[in-house]
Amino acid sequence: MNHFEPVGDTARWRTLYAMLQAADVGGVLTYEAMAEALSLHAVNDRHIIQMAMRRAARELEIVDKHAVTSVRNVGYRVVRPDEHVVLARGQQRRSTRALARGHSKVVNVDLNGLSPEVRQLTEATMRAFSMQLEFNRRTDVRQRRLEDAVASMGQRAEKTEDEIAELRSRLARLEQAN
16 A cells, blocks of 8 residues: 555544544543544554654644643543643753754764865864754753742742731731720
8 A cells, every 4th residue: 555645535644633632631542542443453553543643643732732642552642731841841852862962973973084075064063063052051041940930939929828818817816806
């Protein structure tokens, strides 16, 4: 079968997208349910299901503003809005590791074996990777500071609410005494 020929009237990803739209936030769409809906085998056709899910998940994220995460050997879960940042941070960590691997490839090359033109290109690529890594490092630092500030403000808000409750209690006792 040619992978670019349609397998039915509706694209597989559209079928999974409809299932995702119907799922509750926090709900899990299992491989078995997806396989049944697509007339596939949950284990043998796992890769086909995953490819269709990638496309369906992208549509869900862009159109419906919901993301999904994989649940190992079970399926996919529609994440809560507050989990989107956690998923984004995971992607950010992965991208930083990928940049470090790419940087290592261009830094650890025998420049003596290169023509002057290719050597210049390699050195420019080294600088570009270094700048990208430094940018990511600075962004990580800023993001951590921001997250710490937000957490601190949340703690302060809780403390303020406790203080207000205490003041109300004292006021009520004073009013009762008078």
